[in-house]
Amino acid sequence: MTDDAGSKKLYQQLARSIADGIKGGVYPRGRRLPSERDLAEKFGVSRPTVREAMIALEIQGFVESRHGSGVYVTHRAPSLDGGADLDIGPFELTEARRAVEGEACALAATSSPMRRSPRWRRPCMTSPTKPRRRLRRGSIRARPNAPTGGFMS
Numbered sequence: 001m002t003d004d005a006g007s008k009k010l011y012q013q014l015a016r017s018i019a020d021g022i023k024g025g026v027y028p029r030g031r032r033l034p035s036e037r038d039l040a041e042k043f044g045v046s047r048p049t050v051r052e053a054m055i056a057l058e059i060q061g062f063v064e065s066r067h068g069s070g071v072y073v074t075h076r077a078p079s080l081d082g083g084a085d086l087d088i089g090p091f092e093l094t095e096a097r098r099a100v101e102g103e104a105c106a107l108a109a110t111s112s113p114m115r116r117s118p119r120w121r122r123p124c125m126t127s128p129t130k131p132r133r134r135l136r137r138g139s140i141r142a143r144p145n146a147p148t149g150g151f152m153s
Contacts, residue, residue: 011052019062033071
């Protein structure tokens with residue numbers, strides 16, 4: 001795992017080694033790959049590194065992850081569109097998701113059909129037995145927060 005240590009990240013080196021094993025027939029198509037623990041011991045890396053390598057291989061089309069079953073070598077040939085040079089790991093994916101998902105949720109909330117329905121505009125009930133009441137602007141006052149001694153904002 002140290003031939004390209006200066007130019008490639010460890011998970012990329014591991015992904016390339018496993019991809020070479022898939023191409024060479026060490027891991028036959030349609031078969032389940034060894035567990036994360038076994039791969040980590042075999043290659044002398046940590047389990048998070050193995051996870052990142054599996055994500056890279058899945059993006060490249062070498063493997064597919066089946067929930068609760070494991071990671072399997074795909075029957076289809078991997079794409080040859082330069083995916084091997086992707087420098088995308090789980091942390092980059094998380095950052096991208098954080099940037100997109102919040103906006104997607106906000107858009108869904110503002111364009112929801114529920115928001116346009118009359119039921120949405122009804123005031124909330126405090127409990128099923130108490131009558132409904134509308135909150136007026138300025139009707140709730142800030143009170144000290146007992147555990148912190150400060151005021152909630």
